[in-house]
Amino acid sequence: MTLFGYRLPMMSSLIVWVILWEIIGRLELLLLFPPFSEVILALGDVLTSSSFAEAMRITAISYVAGLAIALVVGIALGFLMGLVPTADKMLNMWVNTFLSAPLSALVPVFMILFGLGTPTVIVTVFMFAVWIIALDTRAGVQNISPSLIEMSRSFGASRFERFKITLFAALPEILAGVRLGMIRGVKGVVIGQLLVSIIGVGALFSLYQQNFLMAHFWALVLLLFTLALTFAEIVARFEKRIEYYAGARS
Template sequence: MSILVRDGVGVRPRAAVAPRRRSGVPAAAWAGLQPWLLPIALVGLWQAACMAGLVPETVLPRPSAVLATGWAMVRTGELPAAMAVSFGRALAGLVVGGGIGFALGLANGLSRRSDRWTDTTLQMLRNVPHLALIPLVILWFGIGEGAKLFLVALGVFFPVYLNTLHGIRTVDPQLIEMGRSYGMSTATLFRRVVLPGALPSIFVGLRFGLGIMWLTLIVAETIAAQSGLGYMAMQAREFMQTDVIVLAILIYALLGKLADWTATLGERWAMPWRIAR
């Protein structure tokens, strides 16, 4: 709120000052810290419960032990190698599945003929749980990279496809008519009206697909893999290394958060006209 002060002529507003917390922490920094307070508090509670003996180390190791294990694996190079393999698989599945889903969503949203030919088949396939296909996929591709790429791409495909299709179909018809009345060509109308109007729904599908991407990859790597974070966790299970299993789970969670944060940045870059949240 601006504050009125008097000068020699009249009343003018004083320049607004960025709000600061009483502790001296800028409001922007405090807003960025707030989402992490609950996770940090939960980790602190976890550590305290383990140190007090309320949680046995064999059931759930303390966070400090998990961190020490992670640092040791970083020094040996085992953890960075596993993360690189899993990240590469996730990215490849996202590009393939998301790209095909986006293309078909655009085609079916813009063309009634394409929609009549393909949408019914896709809706039938969507109701088949893709993780239930794992035994069949192993028979098709073995336990190589093809099986994991197929499963991740299939998991990402449908959220991107459905939300792209929904976004295209729900663009305000009055905006389209206005664009046509201004003499826009079909390509210009799509670029300046249809696609910007569909972007919010498309990014919802992307963020939803990113979550399914990591979920699918976790299952695929624990069942049919010879490398990656999931394989590392399964090997640790064989030797009762609970700290390594917990470390793998936490890394999956952090990678998922990183993917969602990246999608959020992309959303803000692609839609600068939306109010920042």
């Protein structure tokens, strides 16, 4: 970002929003937004509470389980759509539909099917993450240079070896889907636990709302945002390394 000919660091816009947040909180223009300084102070209370540790343990289990299933199903589905045109024609519309659909409306259905507990949250994380992983994997497989596959066949590569070649060539797009799926998975675990309202961070959100502890509420929101962005940045850095590696094989 450039201002009056001076190049400002990327964090400058964030600092501006923090200052505006602090001003709005101090002037009490919106009761839902306490001063940002109070949110930072509340962050210490949230992190050191025993309920937070237990909530994050439950949330982490739900998130990792749902994301793991989404990775397996999403990558397999993306390969199927990318390699088999008939399957692509049959499934592409449904995958795009679920990707753009308001999945929050399906959580009550999951609650009826799987009960008020961790299984519902796992399914919610899976539904939020799997479709973008499948579509990005499909795009990666379909964008592979045909000459790469022809060359592997001419050298007598087995079916499994051709699959490995396809996997590595499509890896940048697969990792892009994984990165977006991880972010959407965080949204899914929070929404699932909020609607269930008895486990994990959803229970903490409900507790803070009911007692109007808005500083603690926003501290928890900031913490979850930070975790989601950190996970996404880790995958993005790995994605940049793989992009060059796979580009040499196109």
